Amino acid sequence: MIGHGRWRREVVDELLGLLAPDRSDALGRHLEGCGTCREEREVLQRTLRLAADPAPRTAPPIDLAAMLARVDAEIDRRVAGPARVRPRLVALWLPAAMAAALVLFIARPRSTPPETPDAGVSAVALRQMERTVNREQTARYLQEAQGVLLSVASTLPRCERVNGRRVGPEAEKSRELLARRRLLVDAEAEHLAMARPVLEDVDRALGEVASLDRCAGAAELRALARRIAEERLLLKIGLMARELQG
C-alpha cells in the first residue's frame, strides 16, 4: 500500500505534467477513494494556479527595436572603452585654454609691424596652431559629451522614485559641458565646419540630459537612449573626435 507521501509526490508530478500515463491512471483511481489526497490535490492545484496568475505582465513593455537600440548603445559603450565622465578630465580644459590664451597673447598685434618675411610665416604658423588647439578642444568636448551620453544610455542606479533612475551627476555634467562649449568651442569657425552637424546633435542631446530631474523616470531615459542609438550619435561622436585629432 503506498502511503500518502508517495501519492502526494505523484500529485505534484501530475499537476506539472510530469507523470507517466500509467501512473496517472493509478493516481486517478486512488483519488477517487482518498479524500485526504483529493483535498491535497485541490490545495496544490490552487497554489500552482495562484503562482502562475496573477503573473507580471509577460509582454515586454518596449518593442524589439527599442531593446535593440539599448543593446547597441551598451555594446558601443563597452567597445569604446572607459570614455566615462571623469572629473579630472575637465581639468584638461584649463591647460588647453591657458595654452591657447598664451599663444594668442604672444601673437597679439604689436605697435611696430614686422618688416621681415619671417613675421608673415609666424602669423600663418600661429593661425595653424590656433586651429589645432581649437580642434583639440572640440575633440575633448565631444569625448566628454560621449561619456555623459554613454552613461545615460546604459543602466543607471535606482533612486527613490518608483521606476526612477539617478541621473543627477550626468545632468550636472551636461550643464557644465554646455557652458564650457559656449566659451571654448566656436562651431562657426571655418576649420570646424565639418564638425558642425555633430556639435548640433550633441548640444541638443546634452540639453535634454541637462534638463532632467535628479531622479528621472525610466521611461523618459529609455526614450532618450533610444534617440541616441537611432541617431548613432555615439558612433558619430567617436568618428568626429578622431577626425579632429587627426
Added chain:
Amino acid sequence: MGEGTMEPSDRELLQRLAGGDREALAPLMEGHYRRLYRIVVSYLRDPDEALDGVQETFVKAYCHAGTWDGRSEPGAWLTRIAVNEAIDRYRRGKKRASSFSPLVSEPPGDGNDDPARALRRREDAERVGRALATLSERQRAVFVLRHQEEMTLDEIGRVLGLRLGTVKSCLHRAVHALRERLGGAR
C-alpha cells in the same frame, strides 16, 4: 519550389556573432527577445529590472559568443545567460532590500476590473511575490522554467547545468514551499 534565401538558423547566427558579425545580433534577438523577457520577468517580477536583465543578456551574448561551444542549442545557451543574469539581479535586489521593491509588480488587468477585484489581484500578486522570495535561487529558477515556460526537466537540466534528479527534487521542494505559504489562499 520558390526561389529565395532561407532565413539563417540560430546556429548560423550565433556562429556569425562569434565571428564578430554584429549584424547577426538583430535577427537572433528577434527570435528570443520575448521568450527571454518572459523568463526573466517571471523570475524577478519587476518589468524594469527584467528589461535591464534582458538587455544585459544580449550584450553578454554578443561579447561572449566566442565561448559558445556549438554543442548546446543557441536557445538553451541564451536561456542560461538570462537565468544567471536574473539570479544575479535577484541577489543584488535582496542585498538592497531596504530600498528595493519586494519583486512584486502590478498584475495585468483586463481593463474591466472593478476596484475590489483589482485590489484582490494586487494582494495575490504580493502574496505570490513574498512566497517566491522564500525559495532558493535554484528552486526559483527551476520553478519558473517548468511552471511558466513549460520546459522539460531535461531542458531545464541543460540550461542550469543540473542533473535530472536534482531538477526534479528542486521542483518538488519549490512546490511544497509555495504550498505552505499559498495553500490557504482562495
